[in-house]
Amino acid sequence: MTRFGYTLMTEQSGPKQLVEYAVSAEQAGFDFEVSSDHFSPWLSSQGHAPNAWTMLGAVAHATQNVELFTYVTCPTMRYHPAVVAQQAATLQILADGRFTLGVGSGENLNEHVVGKGWPTIARRQDMLREAIQIMRELFTGDLVDWKGEYFEVDSARLWDVPEGGVRIAAAVSGDRSVEIFAPLADDLIAVQPDKDVVDKWHEARRATGLPGDVRVVGQMPICWDPDREAAVGRAHDQFRWFAGGWAVNADLPTTAGFAGATQFVRPEDTASSIPCGPDLDAIVEGVREYKDAGFTDIALVQVGDEGQDRFLAEAAQPLLSKLRDELG
Template sequence: MVDIGYTMMTEQAGPRDLLRHVLAAEDAGFDFSVTSDHFSPWLSEQGHAPYAWAVLGAAAQATSRIPLMTYVTCPTTRYHPAVVAQKAATLQLLSQGRFRLGLGSGENLNEHVVGGGWPAPAVRLEKLEESVGIIRALFAGEELTHRGRHFEVDRARLWDLPDTPVPIGIAVSGPASCAVAGRTADLAIATEPRGELLDAFDRAGGSGKPRVGQLPVCYDPDRSAAVTRAHQQFRWFAGGWRVNAELPHPVSFAGATELVSPEDVAKSIPCGDDVPEFVEAVRPFAEAGFTEVALVQIGGDHQDAFFTWAREKLLPALRAAL
């Protein structure tokens, strides 16, 4: 069986609404939740980008059952890895063991804001792997002094640690990131149902570990309205991560997706209220070997009806089929 999760999409709702959404997701019966961590939305139409870690702290206190996870945090530029380790350990204590730390090599959109330029993909992966080593050493309770290729740490120690270290997930999109994840992560994270990514993760040491996917969906009883909304807010998704990671500003995403049509978006994102269509959209993740899939309901103002529909129809259908 594949666990079905809910995405707190920080790009499409403010902090108070996000908290209300994750409470509703817990009540609706979702198995877990994930949270995006952005400084900017991909498109100005989305309209939001609150600080994900403050939202997660509130969610840890407000919820009682649903697991929490970053999807994903970049621990190399906007945040120093020692600070990420401290934040994650604190979240694990607040949530009483319900937190997982999802990490990735980042997007120019969010990381350029602190200056210093945007490195090449190979350098970003080097920085990510070094940061994971720092985070794990701090999770182990060490007083850490580190002089690495990309980072320095001077006598850092985490004074509040959970009994069990926070599980670390790494986002994968190609052979190099799969190798890093297999060597260093407790789980793999991906946004595409590509079995070859998981095979590469397994070969690098990830065999038997969880793997979490994500799928945008757009529920609305009016399919035309759903397609329009998905195109307005999620047409950036058509670019793929190799392109999306390089673009620096919502204006860049608007220009890059100018020729993406509503019909193009509807081909990759299930829209409307046809339960079998949504089930079939999730199925490729299950067939590829993903153990968990987090759904993104597109539209910050269109969550409440989605939760009712998911509880009554979608979640039972997914659990019966997968």
Template sequence: MRIGYTLMTEQRGPRDLVADAIGAERAGFDFAVISDHYFPWLDEQGHAPNAWAVLGAAAQATSRLPLMTYVTCPTFRYHPVVVAQQAATVQLLSGGRFRLGLGSGENLNEHVVGRGWPPVAVRQEMLAEAVEIIRALFAGGYVTRSGRHFQVAGAKLWDLPDPPPPIGVAVSGPVSCALAGRLADLAIAVEPERELLAAFEAAGGAGKPAVGQLPVCFDPDREAAVARAHQQFRWFGGGWKVNAELPGTAGFAAAGRFVRPEDVAETVPCGDRVDDFVAAVRPYLDAGFDELALIQVGGDSQPAFLHWAEQRLLPALRTL
């Protein structure tokens, strides 16, 4: 399993995120992913810089580290033709180190353009149409389409990388697994569920990689780690069916008000015991994931985590 690092835009400013990408490459992480948010989940996280601007800077500041969006919604804030242009540009800037991770989005980030928030079935239709448009643009030439959700009039990518970025699609249920198996080069998931990967494989994803994500909270003081994980990540317990629907940080604060620190610590390994972190990673390996991106919870703790990961965590994980 390849171990990656998450550039979490919700908890870091743009310059710090670029510095963290440099640190992740130096520490020996196999790849990095970046979230693409307009809002943080909670006010306490306090950040939401533009992910694509950060990616351009990170592509220039690093030389070996593969980069990936985890994930971009190509259907509301961005029209798919814009996403295709952004992805092609980052692929060129990075020298072919970029993968485009896509998903159907969260109301938290997409409500800002005032287009409403349709049911999940409609959002999945929009995502499938968007992926088809992006693929057509990656193939070269002019693209004109009149679809159910998107209009494209004579679009073309004038700076087209060869090869274009691989496309990943987030999976969370049967419909998204079928969509990803048909249209994606890789699956993206945040739960170590073998059933998701089996459905992806059955729908055409056999032999394609799967990338997971796991929040962790390193700190030599375990109590401090648990407190920080609770402060910053208590929103996580709602699950994606809830998380995709809430429109703002106040909603997530309300939804998480009864989540206790010990509840968060049950799913987020906290402290500095390497064995606890390895035990949290193992279910993803057992489920068949090829890659796993770690999220270190807490913006200011990133440099210390990267140093500890280089010295202790990554060597232990590689024994798996």
């Protein structure tokens, strides 16, 4: 059965609001919730960037059954992997086993703040590989010493380790990342409905003797609003950065950079890639692309803090019913 999720978008809402939305999303019937992990919003108009881990701890306490993901954390620059392992283990205990650690190779927007420069994608992927290996060691609860190419760990042990450990989902986009992370991660994260990537992930796992059919978690932005014109305007104001694609989005360092890079993106360009307005069928058709590409889980991003309560109160339940009827 396909699972449908809700995105706690830290770039567009404050921490208290995000916790409230998490509770409302669970009550509306979403199966899981994913949280971005940003130090900065994409565009200044979004206006927020609370700490994801603090917020998720509150969400774990405020919700009962909904699954939780980081989507995604970069455990290589802004955070040392030993620190992420401790955060993830603690959150898993607070969530009673509902948490999956989603990791990725990061974006310059968030990682440059610690002043370490911005490595090439190949180097970032190699750093992430080593970070996952370190976190796996720490999740055992054993004493860990590590001296690798990128990281050192000196006599570290997690004293509070969740029963059953922590699942890891890795964000991938191409052949090299699939080759590296398919044997290391439990689940796949991808933000484009690319069937070729999904199939190669399953094949790479089977080739190493691991189960091939694991969870494939995608994400799709929408901008629901009874007024389509208002929805298009909000999507353009706050989500036009999405038009750049991840090859560009990973490398720009500031909100000013994203504003400059997207200055010629028109509202109609944004609306062509993001379902805008009250039409639930348009959202279903967008999600169908992920389902057809082999995704088992699709998280929706409702664009903008404004209107979030109305979306959860008026649109979420009928949308979920339609999604489950047609794609579930």
